[in-house]
Amino acid sequence: MLIKTIFSGFGGQGVIMMGYLLATAGMIEGKNVTCLPSYGAEVRGGTANCTVVVSSEEIASPVASEPEYAVLMNNPSLIRFQNQVQSGGTVFLNSSLIEDRPIRGDLVIYEVPLNDLIKQLSENRGANVVMLGAFIKKSGLVTPETMIRVLKDTFSGKNPAVFKSNRSALMLGYEYLK
Amino acid sequence: MKKVFGRPKSLKATPFHYCPGCGHSIIHRLIGEVIDEMNLQEKIIGVPPAGCAVLAYNYFDIDMGEASHGRAAAVATGFKRVLPDRIVFTYQGDGDMAAIGTAESIHAAARGENITTIFVNNGVYGMTGGQMAPTTILGQNTTTSPRGRKEKTEGFPINLSEMLAIARGSSxxxxxxxxxxxxxxxxxxxxxxxFRLQMQGYGFTLVEILSACPTNWKMDPVKSSKWIDEVMTSHFPLGVLKDNSGDKKDAH
Amino acid sequence: MPKVLMRGNHVVGEAAIRAGCRYYFGYPITPQNEIPEYMSEKLPEAEGGVFIQAESEIASVHMVIGASMAGGRVMTSSSGPGISLKQEGISFLCALELPAVIVNMSRGGPGLGNIAPSQSDYFQATRGGGHGDYRTIVFGPNSCQELADLTYEGFNLADKYRTPVLVLGDGMLGQMMEPVELPQEIPLKKLPAKDWALTGAKGRASRFIRSLILDPIKEEEHNWKLMRKYEKITREEVRWETYFADDAKMMVIAFGIAARIAKGAIKRLREEGVKVGLLRPITLWPFPFKAIKEISKKVKHFFVFEMNMGQMLEDVKLGLEGNGEVHFYGRPGGVILTPLEIARVISSQYYQKRLG
Structure with missing residues (x-):
């Protein structure tokens, strides 16, 4: 098993954090992981992305030329990555911001209206973690229990409330996709 | 019989190699006397330069670590940050300090690096044979300004000490x-x-010393000394350029 | 110790601190900026820790010289163009016999090039790069774990031999995150004593450290002394690993990230019955010449893969001494191949040579 995922969106939408959380959860579950964020001039001017590989074997390259999954948070990301996803791969779309749809017919598409969903959260934020919840539900790459543990390790240091709101966001996304 | 004059103990019993009339020997001796009088021999570290004084470690009986050309302020920064309770000084010529090492000098001063620089200004590159220095004055003949330095072609000399006095970190x-x-x-x-201000933590301190180079100036030592008074000081006026210590004017 | 997910550049910083490095001097350049950023955050919290963002790479490497003369464990880092500027100081570190660790997260070149991962600084790292007759130990890590282990070990070797150690990574290694088991922190008290350091001549004769040796006979002696040291390093510190070497009909030779990608390719090819193996130099200097010569007794076909125009290739040919045929495949400029792509190139060579 070797699964590659690209997370992409505007800088500030938390795509690097999504990659970090997924890779950490994979690590905790004893899998091999790599996480390669975009950097430098590439991220100036808006679009950031992050590639995560989760594997039962040693990972040769952290670069994903043909990812199984793409998690796309804005329209430029859809334009850039829709044709890179493997045939039969899966795309998660932030349907609140992305009006277009992939023209390919060989992809599984999940639409997640993040802006509407986060209105159900107390602080109206955490769209990236909502999306991550939806992503782990359908990809099954890591369990929600592991991801909750990662959220706890990552966010409860400063303020326990931050962890709790992230946990709510995760479960909101997890339960949104049936 | 009482001995009234001798070699400072922080200088080794090695005869100086410097030319007759050169200021380096005098400056070495002065530093040696100050080290003795302030009892610093066991806690001072010197950073000699590339240039005529490159062999300073043959004369000073203190710990010394060589710097490449122009980098003394950076090397001294490394020393001082590892050993903040030692006294660290650089000994640099004008080419070293005001040409190739301008960036290191300015930034050590700007940071307020708590080191002392002894800046020996003789207006030429002495060791390499008398080429034009950043401090060569207008009209002065050198081996690379054989028609005399002109502002149109060779540009103006640099008054680095005045520039460093503007830096907030210099004291x-x-x-x-x-x-x-x-x-x-x-x-x-x-x-x-x-040295005293460094021990008190005032930050960057610098003494620029106008010093004769009779060999490359092609003058005898007496004439060289006069030339400093008559010509050099009009471009590089003597005196205190900056003093944050609160001492009375000219008090040492 | 549990693993942590860390970015390569942060791994370098943390491993250095755990090795007792308390002094870091640097200057920003992509793709290694997370090293100075990490050090600026962590060093002031560590006992006696000092971080300075210098005015230039030149100044930073000379601050390293001062701190090393004073006896500290000290590091600087940069990428290609900045390492070019540090060459003056690296030559001096070797001449003055000073320990230090220098990290190069290399990028595409020459000139400003780009910030993509490239292996174009192999010559600069292994051939000296600065002036004079000298060598530096060069590590070529291929994972965040090796970045941790080799940076840490670099400080020990630097002190052991009184010589600078280069860690040659690349933009990808610096930026990627991987699970890492961090090395144990050394208490400062347990660091090796340096009876040569300049600390002020208290209770001992004064001493000096210099590289100016005007007498050619003495300079020659100094050069021979360095040479003996380099020979000892060559005897004792060569590191490499092999993968599927036993029955290989063709050996791929690659280092760093390229070796990692090649390994993925070889794994695929083995599943198809293609008998290829991998030799990965871990020390780029000293280079595993003997290992290559040994393999050339059994294998006659070699495939060198580098993310440059063919630099380590010269060392491979030196090691083979004419035994065996070498095919080179290089991708300069920061292009990253996938394991599948490189597998296709390897297998095409394999079948052209009628090895299968």
Whole structure:
């Protein structure tokens, strides 16, 4: 098993954090992981992305030329990555911001209206973690229990409330996709 | 019989190799005397330059670590940050300090690095054979300004000490000379003051010393000493350029 | 110790601190900026820790010289163009016999090039790069774990031999995150004593450290002394690993990230019955010449893969001494191949040579 995922969106939408959380959860579950964020001039001017590989074997390259999954948070990301996803791969779309749809017919598409969903959260934020919840539900790459543990390790240091709101966001996304 | 004059104990019993009339020997001796009088031999570290004084470690009986050309302020920064309770000084010529090492000098001063720089200005590259220095004055002949330095072609000389005095991190900057007994005494006091302020944590201190290079100036030592007074000081005026110590004017 | 997910550049910083490095001097350049950023955050919290963002790479390497003379464990880092500027100081570190660790997260070149991962600084790292007759130990890590282990070990070797150690990574290694088991922190008290350091001549004779040796006979002696040291390093510190070497009909030779990608390719090819193996130099200097010569007794076909125009290739040919045929495949400029792509190139060579 070797699964590659690209997370992409505007800088500030938390795509690097999504990659970090997924890779950490994979690590905790004893899998091999790599996480390669975009950097430098590439991220100036808006679009950031992050590639995560989760594997039962040693990972040769952290670069994903043909990812199984793409998690796309804005329209430029859809334009850039829709044709890179493997045939039969899966795309998660932030349907609140992305009006277009992939023209390919060989992809599984999940639409997640993040802006509407986060209105159900107390602080109206955490769209990236909502999306991550939806992503782990359908990809099954890591369990929600592991991801909750990662959220706890990552966010409860400063303020326990931050962890709790992230946990709510995760479960909101997890339960949104049936 | 009582001995009234001898070699400072922080200088080794090695005869100087410097040319007759050169200011380096006098300046070495002054630093040695100050080290002895302030009892610093066991806690001072010197950073000699590339240039005529490159062999300074043959003369000083203190710990010394060589820097490449222009980098003394950076090397001294490394020393001081590892050993903040030692006294660290650089000994640099004008080419070293004001040409190739301008960036290191300015930024050490700007950071307020708590080190002392002894800046020996003789207006030429002495060791390499008398080429034009950043401090060569207009009209001065050197082996690379054989028609005399002109502002149109060679540009103006640089007054680095004045520039460093603007830096907020510098605390004490004085320009002296070693061409007369009175100036020699003033130089010694300035060196002692710079070391004292460093010990008190004032930040960057610098003593610029106008020093003769009779060999490359093609003058005898007496004429060289006069030339410092008559010509060089009009471009590089002597005196205190900056003093944040709160000492009374000219007090050492 | 549990693993942590860390970015390569952060791994370098943390491993250095755990090795007792308390002094870091640097200057920003992509793709290694997370090293100075990490050090600026962590060093002031560590006992006696000092971080300075210098005015230039030149100044930073000379601050390293001062701190090393004073006896500290000290590091600087940069990428290609900045390492070019540090060459003056690296030559001096070797001449003055000073320990230090220098990290190069290399990028595409020459000139400003780009910030993509490239292996174009192999010559600069292994051939000296600065002036004079000298060598530096060069590590070529291929994972965040090796970045941790080799940076840490670099400080020990630097002190042991009184010589600078280069860690040659690349933009990808610096930026990627991987699970890492961090090395144990050394208490400062347990660091090796340096009876040569300049600390002020208290209770001992004064001493000096210099590289100016005007007498050619003495300079020659100094050069021979360095040479003996380099020979000892060559005997004792060569590191490499092999993968599927036993029955290989063709050996791929690659280092760093390229070796990692090649390994993925070889794994695929083995599943198809293609008998290829991998030799990965871990020390780029000293280079595993003997290992290559040994393999050339059994294998006659070699495939060198580098993310440059063919630099380590010269060392491979030196090691083979004419035994065996070498095919080179290089991708300069920061292009990253996938394991599948490189597998296709390897297998095409394999079948052209009628090895299968």
């Amino acid at each position: 004490y900057i004085e320009r002296t000379a070693v061409n007369t007994p009175a100036n020699i005494l003033k130089t010694k006091k300035a060196i002692a003051k710079a």
